[in-house]
Amino acid sequence: MAPIDLRPLASTAREVAAEWGLELGPPFARARYSYVAPAGKGTILKVTPGDDDESDEEGDALALWAGDGAAGLMRRDAGRRALVIERADPGTDLAELPEDQATAIAVDVGLRLWRPAADPFRWIGDHVPRWLDNAETGAGRGLLPIARSLYDRLDIGRATLVHGDFHHHNILAAGSRFVAIDPKPMLGEPEYDVASFLWNPLSYRMRLDVTERRLAAFAAAGLDEARMRAWAVIRGAYLGADEGEAEVLRALV
Structure with a gap:
């Protein structure tokens, strides 16, 4: 954008x-x-x-x-x-930290954010189909067939507030704690949020082994691993995963 x-x-x-x-x-x-x-x-x-x-x-x-x-x-x-x-002061983000430490902090922050909510928040299920349609000519279109198939099989949650843009650069140090910034909040399920964390930070080139470690950390905190994998492919399709990212995402499912 x-x-x-x-x-x-x-x-x-x-x-x-x-x-x-x-x-x-x-x-x-x-x-x-x-x-x-x-x-x-x-x-x-x-x-x-x-x-x-x-x-x-x-x-x-x-x-x-x-x-x-x-x-x-x-x-x-x-x-x-x-x-x-x-x-947030000093405001350093998770990209400055070692991989496993950054992931552990993200898990902790996510568990604080993902909580029950209702109006006025909108449901992701009313928007994802349109985003997939708009991806027909985008960079992630090669993932679209499998993304659509995965999406059609999901019974999407609608009672949990999600951040919407959950990644390393939106989680900052604030004194002795870390806080999220710049939410795109909607109702959905925690697994939806993990996808954007998987292909960040900006300096990182997505790797399958690192992705599997990150997924395991969120799964250990109680998230559904199959749903995280599905959302990674779905969101990668409409957010424009590049060729290297698409290769990793296909391997997840």
Whole structure:
């Protein structure tokens, strides 16, 4: 996904900061799809674009998690899609840690996030078919036949809140704990979330042996291994797995 024009969001951020008495700093360089900037001691201000529908319930999810497994929500304006969020300090992500330590932390964070929920969150089952249809011309289309077959056999859960973009770069050190950031929250099942963790961090080239170790760690925490494997292929298909990733994903099922 190409970075967006952040100037309209920056204008909204300045407006919100002035109203709320926030000291807005320069935006973070790595924030390319939302406007995210320091907003005083220990907080950040985030403004998401109106067409990013996957972030519609981000504030609701942060409020539900209440700082347990995710960065805490301090204030929000749903109309302007503005959130004041606890700043993770020092903010290093799991990509900086050894493989097994990073996976163990991800398991712990995931178990805190995956909790019962209902409205206003949407169900992934109402969206995945469309995402698979849109993948017909994408990079992951070679996985589509097996992805569709696996999806058709799943009876998808709808009572658990999932993060939606669960990976190394969205789990940060915050003092003595680690917290998730940037959720795309929906209702589903924990196994859905594991897929994106399997092909990250960005510097990593997906390997079958590492993937199997990661799956085993989540399975040991109680997740269903067959469903994790199925979701990895399904999500790899519509998120555009490259040739090397697709080879690993096929081997999982």
